[in-house]
Amino acid sequence: MDKSYAESIASDIMNMLSSAKEQGLEMQDGFQNDAFTSPDFAFGYLFYPKEILLEIPNLPQSVRQRLKKSNIMATVDVGGKKIGIHLICTLSKAFEEIETAEEIVAGIYDKGLLEYKKQVAEILEKDLNQNAPEDALKQ
Template structure:
């Protein structure tokens, strides 16, 4: 696992949780946060308790097995279509009980986080390549 990346994500998630608390959201009902949006793609996070996620039809068994009391999934949308949902953190405590980024780090799902990182990097690289003008070799 890329420890600095995990620490950065944990810090971002902690900021999202603190913002949700400040807004008075019922955190155990679940909520979403769009971390980054552009005209072509969007990266976000879904915060849901286990009982809500178990009610999602067609949720893969591999993910169901990893669910704990509080779960954080990273989402990737391209051109308005969801192309990736990654379970990046599962914790045995309620969202309201999470006090620090270290709490989040303790529940990081390494595979989910790395899959998310690779998908985001691929999309950003492709976007950059499309926007970078190619130089003509003709003279």
């Protein structure tokens, strides 16, 4: 995995955790954050502890086995429908106990983050090509 990409995502996640803490959220109850929204697509994050995720029926066994105390998933929505949920980070401590982006980087699940990055890139490329002026596409 591209280390700078992982560090960038970890920094964003750390900011979301800090904001949730400042707002007084009960973080281990789980919460979500919409990182980017447009009329056509949205990217966000789900923050859930292991015990809540294990209650989800049909959660793939491969995901169940990876879960730790605190888990972060990236979501992708297109046209108002969720088309991707990627487990990108698992941590052995409660969300409230996470103090640095380095801790998040250490908990990154490379395969999940790579799948998320690829899906986002495909959506952005498709959107760019659909909305680019005709002259720009001919060059």
